[in-house]
Amino acid sequence: MDLSPGTSYFVGQLSKAFIAPGSNASLASLFCAFCIGFVVLGVRRRKKGRRIRVRPLLQALFPKHIVFNRSSLVDAGYFYFYVFLFGIIFGWALLSYDMLSRMAADTLTALFGPARPTSLPAFVSRTLITVMVFLAYELGYWLNHYLSHRIPFLWEFHKVHHTATVLTPLTNFRVHPVYMCIFFNILALFTGLTNGVGDYLFGQATQPYGLSETNIILVAFIYLYVHLQHSQLWISFTGWLGHLFMSPAHHQIHHSRNPVHFNKNLGSCLAVWDWLFGTLHIPSVAREALEFGVDPDRRDAHTLWGELIAPFGHAALRLKERFAGRPRRSISLPAPERTRA
Numbered sequence: 001m002d003l004s005p006g007t008s009y010f011v012g013q014l015s016k017a018f019i020a021p022g023s024n025a026s027l028a029s030l031f032c033a034f035c036i037g038f039v040v041l042g043v044r045r046r047k048k049g050r051r052i053r054v055r056p057l058l059q060a061l062f063p064k065h066i067v068f069n070r071s072s073l074v075d076a077g078y079f080y081f082y083v084f085l086f087g088i089i090f091g092w093a094l095l096s097y098d099m100l101s102r103m104a105a106d107t108l109t110a111l112f113g114p115a116r117p118t119s120l121p122a123f124v125s126r127t128l129i130t131v132m133v134f135l136a137y138e139l140g141y142w143l144n145h146y147l148s149h150r151i152p153f154l155w156e157f158h159k160v161h162h163t164a165t166v167l168t169p170l171t172n173f174r175v176h177p178v179y180m181c182i183f184f185n186i187l188a189l190f191t192g193l194t195n196g197v198g199d200y201l202f203g204q205a206t207q208p209y210g211l212s213e214t215n216i217i218l219v220a221f222i223y224l225y226v227h228l229q230h231s232q233l234w235i236s237f238t239g240w241l242g243h244l245f246m247s248p249a250h251h252q253i254h255h256s257r258n259p260v261h262f263n264k265n266l267g268s269c270l271a272v273w274d275w276l277f278g279t280l281h282i283p284s285v286a287r288e289a290l291e292f293g294v295d296p297d298r299r300d301a302h303t304l305w306g307e308l309i310a311p312f313g314h315a316a317l318r319l320k321e322r323f324a325g326r327p328r329r330s331i332s333l334p335a336p337e338r339t340r341a
């Protein structure tokens, strides 16, 4: 079928977002999250001796006050932005994973001489590099997130994600483009350089296992619980499991307005980096009463101005404060030490 360039771009982007198996918004992964949520709620009802009925379960999974919330509309707006516009506007500002990977391998060759091919079977070296790159992704994610919470200038951009007052899988996309540019570049640095080190160690260019250019381990987590991290469904990992994996409850705590939870649980799929760096907060088994959102009653909450434009002004003021050496009293923003995780 012959489509106009505009239409084929539109269809191509939609297919990349919803059909590509490695996409973090694929319909298959969303359906998987729905099934897991349905089963978890069904089992809980059963344990309470109640009958499993489809309608109440669907109402529990898609409560009207969350689906039609103004906060959810902003999430949807940001989702649209990332599917259709982000690459066109900011593609030039992103480092190349392949270039960094080659650079790391070439630097090691220049320093230590040519790499010697490994005697390991190809699938073993590929599996090892898949794990290495995934761990590098998680570390880069943790570091970027940590800096975004600790540096007031960066927090003003990351705060957009925390202004969500309800959580849905689309809240994952409610991220300011400035935050996203920094995030992608840090990830490219960590994962690209790690891939290059792996290439050198194994003596040949080795690509991690993946689905539509996404590391296969990350894809597995997207199908298992990443969507449920932004939901009202309380699924909590405790004990050793809670030290290793970032359950949906871990991330809901990350969004909590309770000061005890500020700057905690900064990882993506794994909790190990939080555990190692002292930012882990393991949720309780029973649902904790949490409230979400930063300054939820402010006038420009959930507007284009408040969630996309205003952060530039707020960040500029933070810089001014930094260089003036004292906070300006006229700014009615949360102080950095009150920022949440």
Ligand SMILES: [Zn+2]
Pocket (backbone or CB within 6 Å): 161, 171, 172, 230, 251, 255
């Ligand atoms: Zn979040």
Ligand SMILES: [Zn+2]
Pocket (backbone or CB within 6 Å): 145, 149, 158, 161, 162, 254, 340, 341
């Ligand atoms: Zn955060």
